[in-house]
Amino acid sequence: MILEIMIEPGLYHLLFISTALFFIGVYGFFTRRNLVTMLMSVELILNSVNLNFIAFNKYLWYDKMDGLFFTIFIIAIAAAEAAVAIAIIINLYRSHKSIDVENAEEMKY
C-alpha cells in the first residue's frame, strides 16, 4: 500500500526531477570550458526552474496561473539570452579563433 503511494507520481517526484536537472546543469557549468557547452548547462538550469514553477502551480496553487506565467516569461527571457550569448560567442571566435573560457581571459581588463 505504502509502496503504491510512493510509486504514484506526484509533486515530490517532479521536484526530484527538477532538483536533479538543476544540479546536472551545475555540474556541467563547473566542468565544461567551452562557451557553447556552458550555455547548454545554463539552459538545463533554466528548464529545471520552469519545471519547478509548473509543478507547484499544478499541485499546490491550481486556483491561480501565476507559475504558468512565470514559466512563459522565463522561456522568452531565455530565448533572448541565448541569442545575445551566441552573438557574443561568434564574435569572440572571430577575434580569438577559439571559444575556450581560458583563452578569453584578457577580456577581464
Next chain:
Amino acid sequence: MSGSTIIFYLLAAITLVSAVLAVTTRMIFRAAIYLLFTLIGIAGIYFWLQYEFIAAVQIVVYVGGIVVLIIFSIFLTQQAGDLLPKPTIGRQLFSALAAFCGLALVMLQLVQHSFTPTNNKAIEPTVANIGNQMLGVDDNGYALPFELVSILLLAALIGCIVIALKSKPSEIINNEQGTRNFE
C-alpha cells in the same frame, strides 16, 4: 501500476539520462542532440501534467529555436571531429561533490517538508484563460510584464545586430593605432 505512471517514469528517465549525457559527452555535436532530447522530455512532462500550451511553447521556442541556434554556432566555431578536452580529475571530483552535496541538501529539506495545497476551485489552464489573464490590466493581470518582455526582446534584437556589425577596415586601423598609442 497504470499506463500513466509508466509514461511518467519513461519521460523522467529520458530527461535525466540525456541531461547527464549532455554534460559529460566529449563530442560537442552529440551534447547538443542530447540537450534536444532533454528538452523534448520536459515538454513531454508538461503534456503529462496537461499544460498543453506550455508544452507547445517549450517545443517551439526551445527545440525549434534555441537548440537550432546552438547547433549553428557549433557549426560556425568548431572543427569537425574535434573532441572536447577532458576536464582534470580534480575539477571533475570537485564539481561532482558540489553537485551531489547540493542535491542531497535539497532532497533532505524536501522530504522533511509537507506541502498543503489550497482548497479553492481549480482553474483550467486553457489558452483562453491564459490569454485573458496575460493581457488583463486588472489585479492579477500580466499586461505590464508582457510589455516589459517585448521591450527586452527588442533590446536583445538591437544588441545582437550591434554585436554582429562588422567594423569597417579604416575603423580597425584607427582602433589598432589607438591601442598602440595607448600602449
